Amino acid sequence: MDEMLEGGGVIKRLFKMSTMAAFSIILFGCTDNKEIDSKIEEVNYSIEASLKEKFTYLEDLNEEKRSAYDEFLESGTLTHLIDFTPEEMVLIHMNLVMNQEFDKIYKITYNGGQIDSSTTFVQEYIEIVLSRFEQDFLMYRHYDSISTIDDESNADLKTVKMQITLGSSTYGITFAMLKEDGIWKMDYYHLIKSNL
Numbered sequence: 001m002d003e004m005l006e007g008g009g010v011i012k013r014l015f016k017m018s019t020m021a022a023f024s025i026i027l028f029g030c031t032d033n034k035e036i037d038s039k040i041e042e043v044n045y046s047i048e049a050s051l052k053e054k055f056t057y058l059e060d061l062n063e064e065k066r067s068a069y070d071e072f073l074e075s076g077t078l079t080h081l082i083d084f085t086p087e088e089m090v091l092i093h094m095n096l097v098m099n100q101e102f103d104k105i106y107k108i109t110y111n112g113g114q115i116d117s118s119t120t121f122v123q124e125y126i127e128i129v130l131s132r133f134e135q136d137f138l139m140y141r142h143y144d145s146i147s148t149i150d151d152e153s154n155a156d157l158k159t160v161k162m163q164i165t166l167g168s169s170t171y172g173i174t175f176a177m178l179k180e181d182g183i184w185k186m187d188y189y190h191l192i193k194s195n196l
């Protein structure tokens with residue numbers, strides 16, 4: 001299971017590769033088994049390579065922003081994230097959920113005087129919302145779009161929507177983002193408090 005979670009786009013790639021293998025077998029149906037075995041071996045090699053890739057929600061960030069994110073992970077200093085958009089902060093949150101970086105999740109969660117301490121936050125987060133965010137992380141791994149909903153946003157509040165299409169169904173999730181100390185932060189702590 002862990003290998004499946006680490007392979008970026010594994011399901012999509014496996015489908016494409018198995019389709020390619022099936023097409024190759026049909027296309028080369030009159031050839032000998034050595035050619036078919038060779039094609040299957042190529043597909044298997046590609047699948048193994050895909051499984052070794054580490055998935056990240058941040059693959060579309062430019063090098064400068066990925067570097068800033070890495071510096072944030074290393075130092076915990078929020079100023080590294082000052083130039084990130086609300087959409088990018090949602091992606092950072094999803095990445096932190098994936099890696100269970102609870103102390104960093106605490107830092108990018110809007111406080112507004114509600115959070116007593118990081119220890120309390122982490123305990124409540126794990127107990128109340130972690131499983132939901134893990135489900136979101138898995139569901140939206142290969143999201144189709146992420147954008148700010150303009151008519152639900154203003155200068156200090158942004159509503160970010162992430163969407164994915166699975167088959168003929170489209171699913172979406174929204175996140176409220178509030179600016180605190182010049183940085184866009186996740187605004188969901190009130191949901192944790194209401195479930196205590």
